[in-house]
Amino acid sequence: MIGTNILLRAVEPADMELLYLWENDMQIWHLSNTKAPFSKYLMEQYVMNAQQDIYAARQLRLMVDTNSHNGNNETVGCVDLFDFDPANRRAGIGILITEEQRGKGYGKESLEQIIDYSFNTLNLHQLYCNILENNEQSLVLFQKQGFNIVGLKKDWTVVDGIWQNEYLLQLMKREKLG
Helix, strand or coil: CECCCEEEEECCHHHHHHHHHHHCCHHHHHHHCCCCCCCHHHHHHHHHHCCCCHHHHCCEEEEEEECCCCCCCCEEEEEEEEEEECCCCEEEEEEEECHHHCCCCHHHHHHHHHHHHHHHCCCCCEEEEEEECCCHHHHHHHHHCCCEEEEEEEEEEEECCEEEEEEEEEEEHHHHHC
16 A cells, blocks of 8 residues: 555565564553563564455554655554454554654554555444553544544553553544545
8 A cells, every 4th residue: 555655565574573673662562462572483473474364364464664766665663453353344453653753644644544445445334443541642643534532441551550541532434434
């Protein structure tokens, strides 16, 4: 999926080291409920199985690359569809843009691309995401794309020993198209 400044692509074996670093970054473990480090072996297995169809795996990870138009693309993040439920036509969505690449529009464009793919290719009815109450940058990003806060989960996640609330946001296909 090619956008103006980014392209979303399948996970490749060459991504293993980068994914290994991201998955083992304790500063962001609370975002994915990770409690222990991943081994290189497990990451290799994940990368090798990442090519499975979303209907079989019930999840999809796409890498976010810059689209430099000269072939010197840089991987700046990833976007995930998870808890894929084809019967009820919904999926969870998450996005990671590396800290040094935030604020450049890559997250916005990635989100636009994956929403379009989800609604127009996968024919989903809705997407949802969970965002900590104090993550204002992500809240703004998702709300600008039409996601609505539909619930607040109190004391949902412990981050550095402090309980934090988490919002549940949803985007219905009709809302995005309307």
